[in-house]
Amino acid sequence: MRTEEILAAIVTGLWSWDSSAGTVTLDAEAARLLGLPAEASVYPSEEVRPRFHPADWNEIDGVVNFAIAEDTIAEARLRIVDEQGTVLRTVRSRSKPVPVKSPGRFEYVLMGILQEVAEPSAGVPAALSPITGDWRRSREAFLLDAGRALAEAGSTEEVLRVAGSLSMPGFSPDGLAVFGISGERLTVVGHHGHNMGDEKPFTDMPLETDYPAAEVVRTGQAIYLPSPEAYRQRFPTTWPLARGFGRRSWAFVPLIVSGHTMGAWMAAFRHSVAFSPDERAVLTTVAKMLAQALARAGAAETERELSLGLQKAMMPSLGPGVPGLTVAARYVPTGGGLQVGGDWYDMIPLPNGRIALVIGDVQGHDVRAAGLMGQLRIALRAYASEGHRPDAVLSRASRFLSGLTEEYDGTEGEDEATSARFATCLYAEADPDTGTLDIARAGHPDPVVINVDGTAVIRQTAGGLPLGIEKDADYPTTRVVLEPGETIMLCTDGLIETGGHDMATGWTRLRPVLEEPTEDLEKLADALVQAVHGPGSHHTTGPLVDRREDDIAVLVLRREGATTRTAPGRRSAMTIAQAEPERIAAARQQVRELLHDWSDGEQIDAAELLVSEMSTNVLVHTDGDALLVAEVSGDRGERLLRVEVADASDELPHKRRPGEMASSGRGLVLMEMLADTWGVDPRGEGKSIWFELCESTEPPES
Incomplete structure (x- = not known):
């Protein structure tokens, strides 16, 4: 005998229900048990579903969820009804659920058997109470899933969406509403299973109204209405409002927190629905979880609104454009806590017609850091508006911050670790007419200059200690000149070091973004933030994500002019003072940055060595400062590097023959060996020594 014949002999049929495809496959016996023609066939689920008592059908999701979670068989007793709702028979289903991947939805395939059981008797009207199958196991599985889903909901809208998708074991509602309180009036927070606008009669309802939800709010006691008659008798005044929705039973449960x-x-x-003790217990438990979820979501939304308000209050508007300059900025707070911190940027009009660009970072990612940042930003604005030069502005700001931290040092309950704060800062005074920026830096990352040809170079600048460490700290000034079309980028360390990067690897990550051709500074600012945090990140006014390790502030400024990247080359210049021999190391690094895409690494090493020799020669053999200018011109693969070091001495260098143990005298010897061409040019009061290197694409000889 075939398997189907054996199963039919014991009144057992085979069925398969594919929820993703919306089909039910039945053999002949399974079809007969469901009151369908006794032949094997595939039916749309819409044709099979009416054969089950609606309460029993709603229980299936809870049973299946539990079976999938426990990797067991899904078992339930299901009543089969005719078109009039009369029970024909009761069948037992034993099925193995197999999850099916489906974006945004939970789908599965049930494969198992249907077997007729002796209860209840045919011809008996369907009972009100749907306690079928393993109620306890289904309830536990449902509550576990509901608790997990509500705990993960992060907003009121998401909580309401989760509540609307809950499938309670045996008695899932098809209409939901959440009521809130505003003063002495009832409000509708959200609803599900109703049409848009259906909530209007219930919105802004006085709490004294004879309506179930209002009474629940007044008394804190649940109200269960198992029939329309029960509703009409208990609440005759508002029954006409509910009658039009066509519901048969209602449960109004209080939402209680603390x-x-x-x-x-x-x-x-x-x-x-009869609202048995088990059903009431499920509804009460869901209401408690829903209340907790709504309270958490409300607190989180209030916190986000407070964060955005603080950010908007503390972050300045860049204001109207400055003729000759284009500016864009972004601020992204850390993902933790109140999402406020100590990073900031500012643009300040100055009395002399110039503008000041400020970017800084107060230590910490908390409310106090944000408060100190606000005070420090105001102080910097005041000092700048008084007309002080960049070095004086930072010196005064450092004394100001030291005074603030001393006040905190004396605060009761504060230890040194929590009271002492410092800040890094970069202050640049920009002249729109000439493109010059006078920069003073207090422990802050160096700026990056993007040349017209697209090359991004870290611009080494002189710097001092972070603000607030020493009252009388000095902050030397460095002048940077932007050619028409060039861009300078200022940022806090959060843009560089997030994601486990240090300064070196962080710049390597950002360089391709900085060198990507774009004439829109707003797009460049967005791209810099997205390079660190991904496309979900936004600036101050956008939604926030929680993947951020540190605050980010970034400010980009471009001198208007030629923006095409067909310009002949790139250029860098800096002064090396007699009192700052450490600037020679910065000069070497600047030349190396200028040649970051040079094809021959040995030529880069040679250029760095020659720059060091030329600069050291000026500091050792003259009494003046050295001015270094490095330029790269030509097409890639055929470029020319020219480096000049000028000083005010008339004494020309001459070639020596140093002995084996000599510690100097090899500068010109190295020039002859390493440079393609070199020379010394008198220049009025002073001279310039220079060398040139032609880019080599040939591999070096071994």
Whole structure:
């Protein structure tokens, strides 16, 4: 005998239900048990579903969820009804659920058997109470899933969406509403299973109204209405409002948090529900979880609004454009806590017609850091508006911050670790007419200059200690000149070091973004932030994500002019003072940055060595400062590097023959060996020594 014949002999059929495809496959016996023609066939689920009692059908999701979680068989007793709702028979289903991947939805395939059981008797009307199958196991599985889903909801809208998708074991509602309290009036927070605008009669309802949700809010006691008659008898005044929705049963359950009733939850059913003790226990438990989720979501939304308000208050508007300059900025707070911190940027009009660009970072990512940042930003604005030069502005700001931290040092309950704060800062005074920027830096990352040809170079600048460490700290000034079309980028260390990067690897990550051709500074600012945090990140006014390790502030400024990247080359210049021999190391690094894409690494090493020799020669053999200018011109692969070091001495260098143990005298010997061409040019009061290197694409000889 075939398997189907054996199963039919014991009144057992085979079925398969594919929820993703919306089909049910039945053999002949399974079709007969469901009251369909006794032949094997595939039916749309819409044709099979009416054969089950609606309460029993709703229980299937809970049973299946539990079986999938526990990797067991899904078992339930299901009543089969005719078109009039009369029970024909009761069948037992034993199925193995197999999850099916489906974006945004939970789908599965049930494969198993249907077997007729002796209860209840045929011809008996369907009972009101749907306690079928393993109620306890289904309830536990449902509550576990509901608790997990509500705990993960991060906003009121998401909580309401999760609540609307809950499938309670045996009695899922098809209409939900969440009521809140505003003063002495009832409000509708959200609803599900109703049309847009259906909530209007219930919105802004006085709490004294004879309406179930209002009474629940007043008393804190749940109300269960198993039938329309029960609703009409208990609440005759507002029954006409509910009658038009066509529901048969209602549950109004209080939403209580920390002993305080914050609203009410309505669950409405199109089929009759008796509200047995088990069903009431499930509804009460769901209401408690829903109240906790709504309270968390409300607190989180209030916190986000407070964060955005603080950010908007503390972050300045860049204001109207400055003739000759284009500016864009972004601020992204850290993902933790109140999402406020100590990073900031500012643009300040100065009395002399110039503008000041400021970017800084107060230590910490908390409210106090944000408060100190606000005070420091105001102080910097005041000092700048008084007309002080960049070095004086930072010196005064350092004394100001030292005074603030001393006040905190004396605060009761504050230890040294929590009271002492410092700040890094970069202050640049920009002249729109000439493109010059006078920069003073207090422990802050160096700026990056993007040449017209697209090359991004870290511009080494002189710097001092972070603000607030020493009252009388000095801050030397460095002058940077932007050619027309060139861009300078200022940022805090959060843009560089987030994601486990240090300064070196962080710049390597950002360089391709900086060198990507774009004439829109707003797009460049967005691209810099997205390079660190991905496309979900936004600036101050956008939604925030929680993947951020540190605050980010970034400010980009471009001198208007030629923006095409066909310009002949790139250029860098800096002064090396007699009192700052450490600037020679910065000069070497600047030349190396200028040649970062040079094809021959040995030529880069040679250029760095020659720059060091030329600069050291000026500091050792003259009494003046050295001015270094490095330029790269030509097409890639055929470029020319020219480096000049000028000083005010008339004494020309001459070639020596140093002995084996001599510690000097090899500068010109190295020039002859390493440079393609070199020379010394008198220049009025002083001279210039220079060398040139032609880019080599040939591999070096071994």
